[in-house]
Amino acid sequence: MNKTLLAFLALAALAAMTPAHAALKILATTPEWASLSREIGGDKVDVYAATSAFQDVHRVEAKPSLVARARSADLVVATGAQLEIGWLPVLLQESGNAHIQAGGNGYFEATSVLRLLEVPTSVDRSLGDIHPQGNPHAQLDPHNIALVAKALTARLTLLDASNAAYYSARGADFQNRWQIAIAKWETAAAPLKGVPVVVIHRDQVYLCHWLGLAELAAIEPKPGVPPTAGYLAQLVVKLNASPAKMILRNAYNDSKAADWLSERVHAPVVTLAYTVGGTPEAKDLFGLFDDMVNRLLGAAK
């Protein structure tokens, strides 16, 4: 018994000997918030993205590696609006980290500063995988990114006051570059207004809303509910009557349903990065929107 206890304590002590790290540690739940944190935090932050563009953020596991990152994080940057409800609460509870608990300065929810679309009037699971606070996939409207950037800059200056000037300067610089980029995208994407599209899950709502794409139908009959053969057949009939110009698919979506529909309704499938890293071109937030606009324009020709 004593030997067991000794070995146990020795191992614990070994684990305690770890080099100190000066940079502000940020655990971002998704690649877009990781990218934004890097834009504003520069070399004063050490950012870890909990998920990649090829994962469905609704369905992520509270992996040991994530608990370990939550343990030493100074700030958690999450989407909120219950997008991460299946795993983030476990990370926070298991982290043993008082700083990042919800409500504290070390916990930031992007959607807390946004006006969400599709806030349901009634909430019932028979309606599928709906989010009571509204559709959380808000990062696909760059104006939302600007709002989140502003709030995140404020949070960073609050958390790491000694570098406040640095964050403010980077935040302002990002806003300038971002607004110029938005103007560029909006000018370039003007021909996309009113272009009829089909989506898979209702997570391109903000993109459609921003660019004025007309969302004809969704391949999922209800959020998170896979289509039945009957529903797909109806969809084909509907789309043959009023044709869509393209079918939007996210990098993380399986291509089967979109390809199947594409063949039958003669509309190309456009694979969108959805978030940073989803396509080779989407290296950062600027690349993400450049690439999405380019791909949409390419398919709309």
Next chain:
Amino acid sequence: MWMKKNRGAGTALLLLLLMSGVGRAHADELSELKSDIAALKTTYAQKIVALEARIAQLEVQASAATAIAEAPPPPPPAPAGGGGQSAFNPAVSVILAGNYANLSQDPATYRIAGFMPGADIGPGERSFNLGESELTLAANVDPYFLANLTVAIGADDSIHAEEAYFKTTALPAGLLLKGGRFFSGIGYLNEVHAHAWDFIDQPLVYQAFLGRQYATDGLQVKWLAPTDLFMEFGAETGNGRHFPGTGRNRNGMNSTTLFMHAGNDIGDSASWRAGLSWLDQRADNRSFDSVDGTGAPILNAFTGSSRLWGADFVYKWAPLGNSIERQFKFQAEFMHRIESGSLAFDTQGGNLNGSYRSSQSGWYAQGVYQFRPRWRIGLRYDSLHSGDPSIGLVAAGALTLADFSELAASSPDRTSLMLDWSPSEFSRLRLQYAQDQARRDARDHQLFLQYLYSIGAHGAHKF
């Protein structure tokens, strides 16, 4: 950018002018040059005007966008529940479970041969059964604690507090303190609630050594190392009443648990967690049904120490971490237990007493594969080794091994195959077939159909 162009244009103009000054004074050449310069001037002037217009346009757009960016954030969403007292209601979730069981052997005769029966074991009753319905209430208490209550309502209308604990949220340095009644952190499956199991029942090693699942009334302290490699160290103490211990009417700490877990990712697609556990407690008169050499039913009892150590390993894989389409999960656990003390024979009759020592082990390994969205198939193999216990009464010649026939060496095993379908995250239907050779002399063919429904707050599960 435009400044550079402008400056470039100016230099070009100047150069041209200079060149024209030193050029030969052919009249038509000069006029040609003049008209060229004029043309250049107009072109650049037009370009500059165009650029200036573009800048002005950008500035307007930028200021408009900044105005949007600087607009006050939208009002926060109204709290769920409409405010008032109910705004602070805890998260409520309910699990409903039930099954249909077809068992080739009478479940009343279920024994794990070679092992002293303790708590709740076996495949349950035949035919239609209501499973355990679980009601969970959970919320933050204040900025320092959270609380969780899980009440299990059994098919026999029994109600018991499965878990009822508080947990700290504000301790420094990666420390977590938990108190109340909780599933111990030992092993991998021990902390997992029944509705999240991948098979309808617990592995035999859990049934034989821990009476299904080891819960304790006590305290747990956990420390998470501040490393990128996940490392967690935990210790628990409690009243030690849960099988394999018994109530002992004694002050102080009646059980000790130590555990440690480590885990990490392997690339983008896989993750693992491994653990070691130790459980030390005592049993006083832990009685169990048996039969003597003549086949007459008697009651025996064990008193002594029960020490268990275990190792567990979990590996999960999904292509690029996306578990929607396909996922594979492998898990295996090993446990070894030494019980030593005294064994009382026929406590209500002759009540003979002698020494007792057993060294027993067991393990299981299982793989569950999600081969298409919502469908999973799983295979599990269970194995136990009881070994021959050393029984003082037999060694001294007072009794023979036939008087302890249930404790004679045995190696029970079981193979289970399951298929489940989850229409959504909140519902699951399962078919399971098992060949159970826990009994010494008979093979039990078990067929189960199970349903699991989850309503209320969205649960979040551990890895």
